[in-house]
Amino acid sequence: MAEVFPLRPLLKRRIRFVFMLHLCLWILMFIRLLPELCLRFGLKTRLLVEKWPFPQSNLWEYVWCFGSLLPTIFGYLSLNRNRTGLMRISIVGTVVFGLGSVIVGGFQHAFELLQYYETRRPRHLFYGFPLIVIVYIFFSLCIQIHGFSVYFGYNLYSLWSTHTRKLR
Numbered sequence: 252m253a254e255v256f257p258l259r260p261l262l263k264r265r266i267r268f269v270f271m272l273h274l275c276l277w278i279l280m281f282i283r284l285l286p287e288l289c290l291r292f293g294l295k296t297r298l299l300v301e302k303w304p305f306p307q308s309n310l311w312e313y314v315w316c317f318g319s320l321l322p323t324i325f326g327y328l329s330l331n332r333n334r335t336g337l338m339r340i341s342i343v344g345t346v347v348f349g350l351g352s353v354i355v356g357g358f359q360h361a362f363e364l365l366q367y368y369e370t371r372r373p374r375h376l377f378y379g380f381p382l383i384v385i386v387y388i389f390f391s392l393c394i395q396i397h398g399f400s401v402y403f404g405y406n407l408y409s410l411w412s413t414h415t416r417k418l419r
Contacts, residue, residue: 263330263407266326266407269403276393315356315393330407339408341404349393350401356386360383364387
């Protein structure tokens with residue numbers, strides 16, 4: 252038990268860092284979805300959306316943006332008192348809403364990426380850079396961040412659950 256104790260603060264520090272990286276990606280995605288959300292709720296005019304350099308949002312983007320934030324919040328709240336239930340919700344939610352929606356988005360954009368690879372003509376540009384490349388950079392960052400979140404969360408969950416079993 253003594254050799255496991257120094258591992259807990261290290262894992263907590265790492266998972267907090269991963270949660271902050273996830274929050275940064277979430278802010279970027281929310282900014283990307285903000286003009287369409289404002290239009291749907293009647294807050295802004297259509298001119299803002301027409302000037303926006305992005306194509307219309309897909310369903311996976313909404314699922315990732317609004318579905319992956321709650322597991323991150325639950326995971327962050329579980330760190331203060333070593334709450335295994337909240338960490339379990341965080342791990343499952345991250346796999347389902349975080350990794351699941353990114354994988355679905357990767358499959359949805361696969362043909363566009365292959366078309367860009369073959370023709371070198373992108374469908375959409377973002378300040379002169381192919382948007383499909385930016386989307387796949389986002390996918391790779393999300394997979395890494397969510398993967399580390401699940402890994403660190405599972406390690407903490409297993410440490411906490413073995414500690415509570417030994418106390419009983």
